[in-house]
Amino acid sequence: MPEAVSRPTLEAVAARAGVSRATVSRVVNGGYGVREPLAERVRRAVAELGYVPNQAARSLVTKRHDAVAVVIAEPETRVFADPFFALQLRGISKELAAHDNQLVLLLTEGRDDHARVARYLAGGHVDGALVFSLHLDDPLPGLIHDAGVPTVFGGRPGWRDRTGTPVYVDSDNRGGARTAVRHLVSLGRTRIAHLTGALDQTSAVDRLDGYRDVMAEGAGGSGAGTGDPALVVESDFTPAGGERAMRELLDRRPDVDAVFAANDLTALGALRVLRERGLRVPEDVAVVGFDDMLPLAEQSDPPLTTVRQDIERMGRLMARLLLHGTAAPDDAGSAPDHAGSAPDHAGSASDAPADAPGPGLILPTTLIRRASA
Numbered sequence: 001m002p003e004a005v006s007r008p009t010l011e012a013v014a015a016r017a018g019v020s021r022a023t024v025s026r027v028v029n030g031g032y033g034v035r036e037p038l039a040e041r042v043r044r045a046v047a048e049l050g051y052v053p054n055q056a057a058r059s060l061v062t063k064r065h066d067a068v069a070v071v072i073a074e075p076e077t078r079v080f081a082d083p084f085f086a087l088q089l090r091g092i093s094k095e096l097a098a099h100d101n102q103l104v105l106l107l108t109e110g111r112d113d114h115a116r117v118a119r120y121l122a123g124g125h126v127d128g129a130l131v132f133s134l135h136l137d138d139p140l141p142g143l144i145h146d147a148g149v150p151t152v153f154g155g156r157p158g159w160r161d162r163t164g165t166p167v168y169v170d171s172d173n174r175g176g177a178r179t180a181v182r183h184l185v186s187l188g189r190t191r192i193a194h195l196t197g198a199l200d201q202t203s204a205v206d207r208l209d210g211y212r213d214v215m216a217e218g219a220g221g222s223g224a225g226t227g228d229p230a231l232v233v234e235s236d237f238t239p240a241g242g243e244r245a246m247r248e249l250l251d252r253r254p255d256v257d258a259v260f261a262a263n264d265l266t267a268l269g270a271l272r273v274l275r276e277r278g279l280r281v282p283e284d285v286a287v288v289g290f291d292d293m294l295p296l297a298e299q300s301d302p303p304l305t306t307v308r309q310d311i312e313r314m315g316r317l318m319a320r321l322l323l324h325g326t327a328a329p330d331d332a333g334s335a336p337d338h339a340g341s342a343p344d345h346a347g348s349a350s351d352a353p354a355d356a357p358g359p360g361l362i363l364p365t366t367l368i369r370r371a372s373a
Helices: 010-017 021-028 036-049 055-062 083-098 111-122 140-147 173-186 202-220 239-252 264-276 311-323 344-355
Strands: 067-072 102-107 128-132 151-154 168-171 192-195 258-261 286-291 305-308 360-363 366-368
Touching: 010 021, 010 036, 021 036, 067 083, 067 111, 067 311, 083 102, 083 311, 102 111, 111 140, 128 140, 128 311, 140 151, 151 311, 168 173, 168 311, 173 192, 173 202, 173 258, 173 286, 173 305, 173 366, 192 202, 192 239, 192 264, 239 258, 239 264, 258 264, 264 286, 311 360
Parallel strands: 067 102, 067 128, 128 151, 151 168, 168 360, 192 258, 258 286, 286 305
Antiparallel strands: 305 366
8 A cells, every 4th residue: 555645734834944833824824923034935835845734724723714605596407507607607716716715606496405505604614605596585695694604696686674785796687678678669669579587586677677668768759669568478587488488479469570588598599489480580570688698699590689798797796795805794784776777886896895885786788789689
């Protein structure tokens, strides 16, 4: 049997650097009070010996674990099939890695999973949690609050109760929807439908509200009409849901001439059904999505006009807010008003950790025009 290779110890580093064990401990654990020449000697000894700190022992000293839980309130079949989650996770992972933090991924599919996640967070394994894709009846916010873990949410929360006012990052969903529908109006379309997302999520509700805002403007002479309930069909942010919703819409209103889909995956499902029914896009029916998921939006047939939100940036900002300590429980302040457009600080969200303008950061959205509308 080969002999086990012994790991270098703090004492070995101290001997190599010619300093005390306490000095090595302070340098390794990021403490202060060590003169730079001594600190440099310690760092050089660490590199020469290949010393790796014992994370458990380090946590006892620093009270930190250098790990963040990412909680996605969706089953794994949805998470690994939807590019949205990959983009958000990529942003989170980049930011955590830049600060030498580990990502711990936790998924929830049912009540048993909620309890498991709550126990894990309460067990002191991580320094904080990033939570997204919540549904309105989800018990996670209360469970996480009870666990006492600093938390940043992805997406505007739909609750205000004993959990206090949450810290969150979101896109201007309502404003982006308005832009999409106004674009369709500008093309002369008058029977504009909306295929919603899952209406137990605030992003879908906000996009539906934006659609309704513009349709109501029709009474003022825009030509869009005041809004026909038959033109709104509930979907679920998936391609299959988009197909079902588009078939239902065409059965109800075969005269529809434009569709605003709640996300790109829903739009892709709608495009398939339109081809099946022999309808041309955009000549017969113009289609606009939401997200600008690349390369899907560019490679669809035809390429998809859509509302771009910077999903990866949302993930990075969530992690940055958490790492900079702006998510301490119960100290968030007041959430911005979402009845109108994005708040004034939306344009400077990249500077969020420096001045933390409030509990909610809303990122701007942009219409990307392609061949579908």
